Amino acid sequence: MLIPKQSNNFVWIYKPDGDYFFGPDTKHLKEGKWYDQWVPNDHTFVKDETGKWHVFGITHPLVDVKPLKGSIHEGEYASFHAVSSDTSFKESLTKYHYKDLPKILAPKDRPGETLANHAPYIVKMDGLYQMVYGHSPIRLAVSSDLHKWTPKGKLFSDKDGARDPNLLFHEGVYYIVYCSNKSVRMRQSKDLINWSESQTILTTNKFDPESPSLIFHNDSFYLFVCSWDGIWDGQDIQGAYQNKTYVYNSKNPSNFGTDEEKEITTLKSHAPEIFQDENGDWYISSVEWPYRGVSIDKLTWE
Numbered sequence: 618m619l620i621p622k623q624s625n626n627f628v629w630i631y632k633p634d635g636d637y638f639f640g641p642d643t644k645h646l647k648e649g650k651w652y653d654q655w656v657p658n659d660h661t662f663v664k665d666e667t668g669k670w671h672v673f674g675i676t677h678p679l680v681d682v683k684p685l686k687g688s689i690h691e692g693e694y695a696s697f698h699a700v701s702s703d704t705s706f707k708e709s710l711t712k713y714h715y716k717d718l719p720k721i722l723a724p725k726d727r728p729g730e731t732l733a734n735h736a737p738y739i740v741k742m743d744g745l746y747q748m749v750y751g752h753s754p755i756r757l758a759v760s761s762d763l764h765k766w767t768p769k770g771k772l773f774s775d776k777d778g779a780r781d782p783n784l785l786f787h788e789g790v791y792y793i794v795y796c797s798n799k800s801v802r803m804r805q806s807k808d809l810i811n812w813s814e815s816q817t818i819l820t821t822n823k824f825d826p827e828s829p830s831l832i833f834h835n836d837s838f839y840l841f842v843c844s845w846d847g848i849w850d851g852q853d854i855q856g857a858y859q860n861k862t863y864v865y866n867s868k869n870p871s872n873f874g875t876d877e878e879k880e881i882t883t884l885k886s887h888a889p890e891i892f893q894d895e896n897g898d899w900y901i902s903s904v905e906w907p908y909r910g911v912s913i914d915k916l917t918w919e
Contacts, residue, residue, distance in 0.1 A: 632910030652678030659736035668704030686851030706894035
């Protein structure tokens with residue numbers, strides 16, 4: 618079994634630019650008002666047909682209230698979108714390299730849906746980019762060019778909640794993993810539309826799981842899960858974006874055990890994405906830690 622190791626040399630690549638809030642109004646945010654500071658969260662990287670890398674993720678204006686507790690996720694109704702000017706991911710790893718593009722899938726673009734637009738994850742199937750997002754109900758949107766998106770509606774709900782979806786395509790099957798009550802759960806599909814019943818694949822009695830990422834590597838499955846322990850003074854924004862990520866290993870994607878049963882290491886990242894570039898090199902991303910915005914660290918296997 619190989620163990621993932623990070624270099625602990627994060628490169629700060631992106632932070633959302635100032636923008637007008639897409640609305641609707643919240644307790645502290647006003648539709649149409651300009652906000653200089655925006656906060657990213659769960660995100661995804663995808664390469665377009667020209668070879669350029671795009672990043673999408675949760676965003677909202679930083680709420681200027683004290684304490685921040687209770688308003689840390691206020692207005693998370695759309696996704697940021699940014700793009701690299703390079704076709705080499707390695708060459709895109711420079712400070713503020715990614716160019717801000719218009720936000721996508723704000724409530725006005727998906728009428729009839731719940732306001733929240735959380736944790737997008739994108740794969741390509743049948744010539745279209747397919748985005749799953751939450752929180753519950755988990756929903757689907759499609760695009761031919763990564764710029765214009767068409768909502769396709771609800772995929773499934775979970776009685777205990779479903780948030781932070783992540784996809785793995787393996788041997789003809791799509792596996793979707795998501796967080797629920799003290800657990801990570803999984804469903805399977807061959808078409809991204811019809812999904813199996815949920816299975817609990819990891820039980821976390823010691824923390825609330827966030828931002829799962831499932832990969833297949835070295836003939837086994839690895840599950841990366843960020844943790845929330847509830848300990849935060851409500852003052853410093855970075856305190857709400859905790860940076861401890863647990864890594865689990867299993868031959869069976871349906872069974873990562875309970876608590877530390879199949880834990881193999883811990884990494885430093887918040888809402889990590891684990892992915893390979895066009896050269897096969899591995900990376901781990903992080904938001905709001907160690908810097909405001911999105912940062913990237915190199916990942917190796919030992």
